Amino acid sequence: QVQLVESGGGLAQPGGSLRLSCAASGFTFSSYAMSWARQAPGKGLEWVSGIGSDGSDTSYADSAKGRFTISRDNAKNTVYLQMNSLKPEDTALYYCARGRYPPDYWGQGTQVTVSS
Numbered sequence: 001q002v003q004l005v006e007s008g009g010g011l012a013q014p015g016g017s018l019r020l021s022c023a024a025s026g027f028t029f030s031s032y033a034m035s036w037a038r039q040a041p042g043k044g045l046e047w048v049s050g051i052g053s054d055g056s057d058t059s060y061a062d063s064a065k066g067r068f069t070i071s072r073d074n075a076k077n078t079v080y081l082q083m084n085s086l087k088p089e090d091t092a093l094y095y096c097a098r099g100r101y102p103p104d105y106w107g108q109g110t111q112v113t114v115s116s
Helices: none
Strands: 003-007 010-012 018-025 034-039 045-051 058-060 068-073 078-083 092-098 110-114
Touching: 003 092, 018 034, 018 092, 018 110, 034 068, 034 078, 045 068, 045 078, 045 092, 058 068
Parallel strands: 010 110
Antiparallel strands: 003 018, 018 078, 034 045, 034 092, 045 058, 068 078, 092 110
């Protein structure tokens, strides 16, 4: 069955960096676009970034542009989200998802907390 397992979350200081990973299994990873989304406390789900199946097509929410970079390694069945210049408002549970418009499977999420 489809499994998506996120890792790499944690506590970061404002201005710091974190790299999230999402290990995929149970499907042909290289055939699917992938997405990252987040949910901050008390708020709805926000799409953050997406990447095409071969990595050549990436897109970002305005809140992520210039600070976050999505990438993938199809040999490792893994998608990444490099987050730089973190802000307290980036605090959220970050989810990896299969597909983009819309995603059809979701991971359990990894918590990112940005605080001094």
